[in-house]
Amino acid sequence: MNALETSALTYRYGPDKVLDNVNLVVSPGTIYGFLGPNGAGKTTTLKLATGLLRMQEGAIHIFGQSMPVHRIEILRSIGTLIESPSLYAHLTARENLLLYQKLYRCPSARITETLERVGLARTGSKKAGQFSLGMKQRLSIAIALLHSPRLLILDEPTNGLDPSGIIEVRELLKQLTGQEGLTVLISSHLLAEIERLVTHIGIIHKGRLVFQGTMDELHMKQRHSSGLLLGTDNPEGARHLLSECGIEAVPENGHLVLPDLPSEKMAEITRQLVARDIGVYRIEPKKNDLEQIFINLVND
Numbered sequence: 001m002n003a004l005e006t007s008a009l010t011y012r013y014g015p016d017k018v019l020d021n022v023n024l025v026v027s028p029g030t031i032y033g034f035l036g037p038n039g040a041g042k043t044t045t046l047k048l049a050t051g052l053l054r055m056q057e058g059a060i061h062i063f064g065q066s067m068p069v070h071r072i073e074i075l076r077s078i079g080t081l082i083e084s085p086s087l088y089a090h091l092t093a094r095e096n097l098l099l100y101q102k103l104y105r106c107p108s109a110r111i112t113e114t115l116e117r118v119g120l121a122r123t124g125s126k127k128a129g130q131f132s133l134g135m136k137q138r139l140s141i142a143i144a145l146l147h148s149p150r151l152l153i154l155d156e157p158t159n160g161l162d163p164s165g166i167i168e169v170r171e172l173l174k175q176l177t178g179q180e181g182l183t184v185l186i187s188s189h190l191l192a193e194i195e196r197l198v199t200h201i202g203i204i205h206k207g208r209l210v211f212q213g214t215m216d217e218l219h220m221k222q223r224h225s226s227g228l229l230l231g232t233d234n235p236e237g238a239r240h241l242l243s244e245c246g247i248e249a250v251p252e253n254g255h256l257v258l259p260d261l262p263s264e265k266m267a268e269i270t271r272q273l274v275a276r277d278i279g280v281y282r283i284e285p286k287k288n289d290l291e292q293i294f295i296n297l298v299n300d
């Protein structure tokens with residue numbers, strides 16, 4: 001049974017289709033990064049999944065239960081941070097959690113446990129209103145974790161924080177995602193932000209899921225899109241010769257990009273190029289970093 005699954009999820013704001021047939025699959029125990037540029041549809045997807053927006057088309061199942069039919073059961077099993085929750089500025093971290101503990105009717109021991117977990121156990125009588133942005137965000141995450149959810153859904157949890165807050169929340173996420181049994185779905189518009197955190201990734205662009213798989217599969221895609229960069233004083237002539245040899249060369253920023261070729265083949269081609277008086281001044285491996293893969297995916 002999947003932790004979260006959307007089937008053919010489609011959503012419109014008025015006439016604008018902002019989600020188009022999104023099939024998200026989050027397996028239990030995974031850390032799923034939901035990546036996409038601003039405006040791609042991440043928040044809309046997560047709001048639908050947590051029942052904050054009314055469904056229009058498609059289906060959503062969380063631990064096998066369908067939203068919105070089993071809304072209450074679902075809300076019990078998930079912890080969410082989608083928009084800044086209301087923190088009580090005049091209350092301490094502990095007092096804030098006490099309110100939610102009563103609301104959730106979870107054991108009061110959870111308060112101390114959760115404060116420890118987010119690193120706020122020693123904030124004493126300090127009021128949440130006096131917290132730094134990072135501390136406020138950690139308190140928000142504590143509220144999401146208080147009732148021991150099986151699935152934690154965080155929508156761009158480092159957005160809007162100052163640099164030290166970003167570091168604090170990143171550190172906390174590293175700890176949380178290292179813990180067993182908790183499935184985490186975390187969205188971001190920055191690959192670098194989640195790359196080292198997640199096991200699985202879904203990339204959304206203009207409301208469509210353009211990639212979904214493991215981080216390894218994304219790396220594989222990266223390797224497949226690597227090649228050789230050829231610098232020559234006569235790109236057109238070189239292209240012509242290469243195509244005679246059955247090799248497709250694609251011009252890019254004044255260079256040619258070739259598929260990965262065995263060394264002997266490359267040596268042979270270089271000899272032929274030079275024999276035709278085509279100057280070769282650079283041959284180097286072209287490696288797409290993950291960021292480039294992301295950009296390619298969202299530009300296709």
Ligand SMILES: Nc1ncnc2c1ncn2[C@@H]1O[C@H](COP(=O)(O)OP(=O)(O)O)[C@@H](O)[C@H]1O
Pocket residue numbers: 013018036037038039040041042043044045
């Ligand atoms: N309340 C709204 N009314 C109309 N359009 C909206 C509303 N909220 C979001 N949108 C539009 O829906 C698209 C997806 O937005 P959103 O889900 O917030 O993207 P993301 O979270 O990936 O940045 C965007 O084009 C955005 O402008």
Ligand SMILES: [Mg+2]
Pocket residue numbers: 042043044155156
């Ligand atoms: Mg958003």
